Structures are given as C-alpha cells and as structure tokens.
Amino acid sequence: MTAISAESLVKHFAADIKAVDGIDLAIPEGQIFGFLGPNGSGKTTTVRMLTTLLRPTGGRAEVAGLDVERQAHEVRRQIGVALQDAGLDELQTGRELLHLQGHLYALSAGDIKPRARHLLGIVDLEESADRKIKTYSGGMRRRLDLAAALMHRPKIVFLDEPTTGLDPISREAIWRYVRELNRDEGATFFLTTQYLEEADRLADDLAIMNFGKIVAQGTPKQLKDSIGADVITVHIEGDAAETARAAAVARELDGVEDVRIVDDTVTVYVRDGRRAIARVVLLLDQANLGVAEVSLAHPTLDDVFLRKTGNHLEPDAAVTGTDGSEAGGREASA
Ligand SMILES: Nc1ncnc2c1ncn2[C@@H]1O[C@H](COP(=O)(O)OP(=O)(O)O)[C@@H](O)[C@H]1O
Ligand SMILES: [Mg+2]
The missing domain is CATH 3.40.50.300 (P-loop containing nucleotide triphosphate hydrolases)
Structure with missing residues (x-):
C-alpha cells in the first residue's frame, strides 16, 4: 500500500x-x-x-x-x-x-x-x-x-x-x-x-x-552510487582566477567525469580516485598552482546535491577535511 x-x-x-x-x-x-x-x-x-x-x-x-x-x-x-x-x-x-x-x-x-x-x-x-x-x-x-x-x-x-x-x-x-x-x-x-x-x-x-x-x-545508496565516481576536493592557494585555472587543468585528466567550482574549492569527480589523486596534484604543480589542501572520498549526498544544483547543501560542507571513512565521506561535522 x-x-x-x-x-x-x-x-x-x-x-x-x-x-x-x-x-x-x-x-x-x-x-x-x-x-x-x-x-x-x-x-x-x-x-x-x-x-x-x-x-x-x-x-x-x-x-x-x-x-x-x-x-x-x-x-x-x-x-x-x-x-x-x-x-x-x-x-x-x-x-x-x-x-x-x-x-x-x-x-x-x-x-x-x-x-x-x-x-x-x-x-x-x-x-x-x-x-x-x-x-x-x-x-x-x-x-x-x-x-x-x-x-x-x-x-x-x-x-x-x-x-x-x-x-x-x-x-x-x-x-x-x-x-x-x-x-x-x-x-x-x-x-x-x-x-x-x-x-x-x-x-x-x-x-x-x-x-x-x-x-x-x-x-541514499542509489543516490550516492549515481555519482559513479570518487570525489577529489582541491583547495587552491590564491584567487578565483587561480581556482578556475586549476579546474581547467583537472578537466584535462583521464577518467574525470565532472569538475565543479564552489567558492574557492574545486571538486573533481573521477573514476579511480586513488590513482588520480597523485596525478591531479602533479599536474597542478606543473601548472604552478599551489595546492593548499586535497582530499579523496566516496560520494556523499552533498555531492549528489552539488551535481544536480551546482551548490552545496550545507553551507559548512564547503570546507572539508579528510577522514577517509567509508560511509562518512566528507561531511563537515556540526
Ligand atoms: N505563507 C507564505 N507566504 C509567502 N511565501 C511563503 C509562505 N510560506 C512559505 N513561503 C515561501 O515559500 C518558499 C518555501 O518555504 P518553506 O516551505 O517554508 O521551505 P523550507 O521548509 O524548505 O525551508 C520560501 O521561499 C518561503 O519564503
Ligand atoms: Mg521548513
């Protein structure tokens, strides 16, 4: 019923x-x-x-x-x-x-x-x-x-x-x-x-x-699985132009499905995150971009929301740490 x-x-x-x-x-x-x-x-x-x-x-x-x-x-x-x-x-x-x-x-x-x-x-x-x-x-x-x-x-x-x-x-x-x-x-x-x-x-x-x-x-699982990729989050030193340049660099990488910029953070959706993360950092370095912080995680519902709307769901989710936990992903703890 x-x-x-x-x-x-x-x-x-x-x-x-x-x-x-x-x-x-x-x-x-x-x-x-x-x-x-x-x-x-x-x-x-x-x-x-x-x-x-x-x-x-x-x-x-x-x-x-x-x-x-x-x-x-x-x-x-x-x-x-x-x-x-x-x-x-x-x-x-x-x-x-x-x-x-x-x-x-x-x-x-x-x-x-x-x-x-x-x-x-x-x-x-x-x-x-x-x-x-x-x-x-x-x-x-x-x-x-x-x-x-x-x-x-x-x-x-x-x-x-x-x-x-x-x-x-x-x-x-x-x-x-x-x-x-x-x-x-x-x-x-x-x-x-x-x-x-x-x-x-x-x-x-x-x-x-x-x-x-x-x-x-x-x-929740279907929605997270629908992202179909791991999530690399990169925080770049410098202004919005630097962040945009970093996003453009990330887009060129093999296996990248989508790249989003929100505020001063670049979010990269990529097939094999573990393998890609080192290459992302290397390419950014070669492009003279300073990486302040980088993290890898499985998708969260925030990634689903970001994918669908271009924004983060929770304002504080924009700044994220790496805890690497399976289910927890990158949620900012309240
Ligand atoms: N009685 C009302 N008169 C005019 N606008 C309203 C009224 N109630 C809600 N809204 C508007 O409708 C939208 C949705 O509100 P609401 O359903 O309360 O959202 P949520 O519960 O998700 O925060 C908002 O833009 C809100 O300002
Ligand atoms: Mg309400």
Missing part, C-alpha cells in the same frame, strides 16, 4: 513564489522517508499540504488513501504531526500534554495513561514527565513533540525538521527513537531535514528538494 502519494503537487504563494513547483511522490507504507533540502526549498509547505493545513494551488495528494482536500477530516485522524515551530504550553507538564493529546483524539481513559507512560519511556522523558515544560531543554521538547505526535497511534507521522538546532547527541537520540517507533509501531515517517547525514542515516528512501522541485530521489 502507498502511504503518501502526490501528483504534480503545486503551491504558489504569489505569481513569483513557487514554494512547491510540481512534485510527485509515492511512499510505501512502513518507510522512513527523508525529505532533504536547504532552507526555503519547500519542505514545510509540502508538509502543510500533506497534513491538510494548506490548500494546494494545483495537483493532488493522498495520505492513507484519502484525498487531502476532499477528505481532510479523515486524513487528520490517520496522521500524527510534529511541526517545526510547535507551540507547547509552558505551564503544562510533559505527561499532562500527552494526556491532553490522548483526550483530543478521543482515546479511552484506560488507554491514555499507559500509552503516555510507554511513549515517555521510549523518548527517555519518564524522569522529567512531571516537570513543567518551561524547564525542558530544546532536545527534551522535540522528544516530547515526537511522543505527542504518536499518542493516538497514527499510521503516518510527519516530522518537520525534528532535529534542527539540536546538538549532535540529542540528534542521535531522536534518530534512535524514530527508528524504534517505526519498527515497533509500523508507522510510516515523513521527515524533513536540512542535514544530509540525517537523511543518509535514517531514511529508507529520500527526495532531495531545491527551489520547490525534487532534483533527485532514491535510496
């Missing part, structure tokens, strides 16, 4: 603001689906349409087999939603919030307490469950949000940037809970993120958004 589908889904806020510009989705039940894209690429607008909070300008979408416009009411009963800017009542306790959520969804009185306790346990909030929300950290609030979205056992859960702004440890914790809830409750998760590591580690399938359009879609 398809949990979420969209055909040519469009949202224009004005003639010139094409927030979502014709996207197609077919997300099977039980998946963790990652919706990856930079700020302003249309992630929240998509979530708001799929969760019936916003009317599409065009196209159609179904959630749990129900039309989001014509059957909005029924859709809402099937889904759980944790929005980016959830307004929590500061004076409530975490447990009270979950109980309230249970009442809103008309769970039976006998069901609400154990359900809340179970979810508080999963998101590691049982110790703080009876403290007021105003005393919670950002990470605790996100975890509570996640539990609240799950309270009525929705089949499909939408999480809009559940880890943005969190420290790496809190982020890892959220990933663990999402995986656990996906496995134990069988719910489908639609999760938006700006973090490529999050999409890579968590998503079964993902779509990469840019300016309201899906620029790539597949499993």
Whole structure:
C-alpha cells in the first residue's frame, strides 16, 4: 500500500513564489522517508499540504488513501504531526500534554495513561514527565513533540525538521527513537531535514528538494552510487582566477567525469580516485598552482546535491577535511 502519494503537487504563494513547483511522490507504507533540502526549498509547505493545513494551488495528494482536500477530516485522524515551530504550553507538564493529546483524539481513559507512560519511556522523558515544560531543554521538547505526535497511534507521522538546532547527541537520540517507533509501531515517517547525514542515516528512501522541485530521489545508496565516481576536493592557494585555472587543468585528466567550482574549492569527480589523486596534484604543480589542501572520498549526498544544483547543501560542507571513512565521506561535522 502507498502511504503518501502526490501528483504534480503545486503551491504558489504569489505569481513569483513557487514554494512547491510540481512534485510527485509515492511512499510505501512502513518507510522512513527523508525529505532533504536547504532552507526555503519547500519542505514545510509540502508538509502543510500533506497534513491538510494548506490548500494546494494545483495537483493532488493522498495520505492513507484519502484525498487531502476532499477528505481532510479523515486524513487528520490517520496522521500524527510534529511541526517545526510547535507551540507547547509552558505551564503544562510533559505527561499532562500527552494526556491532553490522548483526550483530543478521543482515546479511552484506560488507554491514555499507559500509552503516555510507554511513549515517555521510549523518548527517555519518564524522569522529567512531571516537570513543567518551561524547564525542558530544546532536545527534551522535540522528544516530547515526537511522543505527542504518536499518542493516538497514527499510521503516518510527519516530522518537520525534528532535529534542527539540536546538538549532535540529542540528534542521535531522536534518530534512535524514530527508528524504534517505526519498527515497533509500523508507522510510516515523513521527515524533513536540512542535514544530509540525517537523511543518509535514517531514511529508507529520500527526495532531495531545491527551489520547490525534487532534483533527485532514491535510496541514499542509489543516490550516492549515481555519482559513479570518487570525489577529489582541491583547495587552491590564491584567487578565483587561480581556482578556475586549476579546474581547467583537472578537466584535462583521464577518467574525470565532472569538475565543479564552489567558492574557492574545486571538486573533481573521477573514476579511480586513488590513482588520480597523485596525478591531479602533479599536474597542478606543473601548472604552478599551489595546492593548499586535497582530499579523496566516496560520494556523499552533498555531492549528489552539488551535481544536480551546482551548490552545496550545507553551507559548512564547503570546507572539508579528510577522514577517509567509508560511509562518512566528507561531511563537515556540526
Ligand atoms: N505563507 C507564505 N507566504 C509567502 N511565501 C511563503 C509562505 N510560506 C512559505 N513561503 C515561501 O515559500 C518558499 C518555501 O518555504 P518553506 O516551505 O517554508 O521551505 P523550507 O521548509 O524548505 O525551508 C520560501 O521561499 C518561503 O519564503
Ligand atoms: Mg521548513
């Protein structure tokens, strides 16, 4: 069964603001689906349409087999939603919030307490469950949000940037809970993120958004494999002209499939990176170009994004180190 589908889904806020510009989705039940894209690429607008909070300008979408416009009411009963800017009542306790959520969804009185306790346990909030929300950290609030979205056992859960702004440890914790809830409750998760590591580690399938359009879609592995090459990153001493000259030199090398310049970094996609790296450095040296830094890695989702759009996904990914790890690639650690 398809949990979420969209055909040519469009949202224009004005003639010139094409927030979502014709996207197609077919997300099977039980998946963790990652919706990856930079700020302003249309992630929240998509979530708001799929969760019936916003009317599409065009196209159609179904959630749990129900039309989001014509059957909005029924859709809402099937889904759980944790929005980016959830307004929590500061004076409530975490447990009270979950109980309230249970009442809103008309769970039976006998069901609400154990359900809340179970979810508080999963998101590691049982110790703080009876403290007021105003005393919670950002990470605790996100975890509570996640539990609240799950309270009525929705089949499909939408999480809009559940880890943005969190420290790496809190982020890892959220990933663990999402995986656990996906496995134990069988719910489908639609999760938006700006973090490529999050999409890579968590998503079964993902779509990469840019300016309201899906620029790539597949499993993280398929997308990285689609690059079909290793990635050599070269940082050249000197100005933009030197960098451009270095890119031209790299283009002449055998086995090079693509060369991209972003800021002061040259990215070279090449068949056999291990063999090519020494020759790249040699050729640059012969051309009197100073190599400040060079690294070799397997493709990351950032390379996929760069290939498709000409830009890096995460601003800090432009400056990269060499860790040479298999899966980690060249992601800048936050
Ligand atoms: N209510 C609105 N009115 C006008 N423009 C909007 C509105 N909501 C979002 N936008 C614009 O639509 C684009 C996509 O926004 P959004 O879906 O929030 O992106 P993301 O969640 O990926 O950061 C942005 O250019 C944003 O400024
Ligand atoms: Mg958003």
